[in-house]
Amino acid sequence: MILSLTGVGKAYETGGTRVEVLRGVDLSVGPGETVALTGESGSGKSTLLHLCAGLDRADSGRIEVAGQDLTDAPDPRLAALRRQTVGLVFQQFNLIPSLDVAANLAFQARLAGRHDPDWIAALASRLGLSALMSRYPEQLSGGQQQRVAIGRALAIRPALLLADEPTGNLDEATGDAVMDLMLELVSEAGAGLLMVTHSPRLAARLGRRVHLAGGRLAA
Structure with missing residues (x-):
């Protein structure tokens, strides 16, 4: 398995009250497997992804x-894991404003000592970014920024891609196009994908769906 959780629990103190967010969660994701994680707001989906x-x-x-x-x-060691093994895609994009598209795409791969200019160029082409490599994040649309974020995460050829509402800030057509590319690239890389989404329509596009409620997962 690329990802394996066994009996995972997590609680927080809120206003003097202990709130159990996750209660004995079991989950596995294999190479090339895509899993949608759904649940109500505040159910602990992002917490699970952060863990x-x-x-x-x-x-x-x-x-x-x-x-x-x-x-x-x-x-x-956890920091090294995020540099070399895990790709992260968030709703907020988290691009570096002072770097152009080319440098943002290569950023994580350079940190991991795994920069491959040919792979970066291929990703840029597949993501429709080749003509935008010298632009800065503020010069890009939301859809373009999200494509850069996905490319940056895939630049290290991660074993596991974790995505938290990756199309949440995009219109439906742009979000669908971004999803198409992400699923295609993940499949080609043989990476496992765990994606948080509120959308039943997007969840249905992944290979498997798990639902988080009451701190527990159900298929």
Whole structure:
């Protein structure tokens, strides 16, 4: 498995009250598998994604990504995992304003010591960005920025792609086009994909759907 969660629990203190967000979550994602994670707002979907990325730590249970146990992994190892193994795509794009498209696309790959100019060029072509490489994020539309964010995440050829509402800020037509490209590229790379979405229509496009409610997952 590219991603394996066993008995994962997570709680937060809110106003002096302990709120259990995740209660014994089990989930697995294999190479080339695409999984949609759905649930009501505040159900813990983003929390679950952050745990899988090593951006937060579970209170209980076990999380493995590409064979690496995140349970007691030190912060530098988690950072290395995000640089080299996990691609992250967020609704907010998170591009670096001072870098042009070419530099944003290559940013994570350079950090990982895995920069491949031919692969970057191929991604740019497939994502319709070849003519925009010298532009800066503020000069791009929302759809173009999201394509850059997806390209940046795929530039390292990640084993696992984690996407949190990646088309949430886009109109339906642009969102569909971005989804088409993301699913196509993930399939070609053989990466696992776990995507948070509120849209039943988008969830239906992925290979499997799991629903988070009451801190537990159901198919």
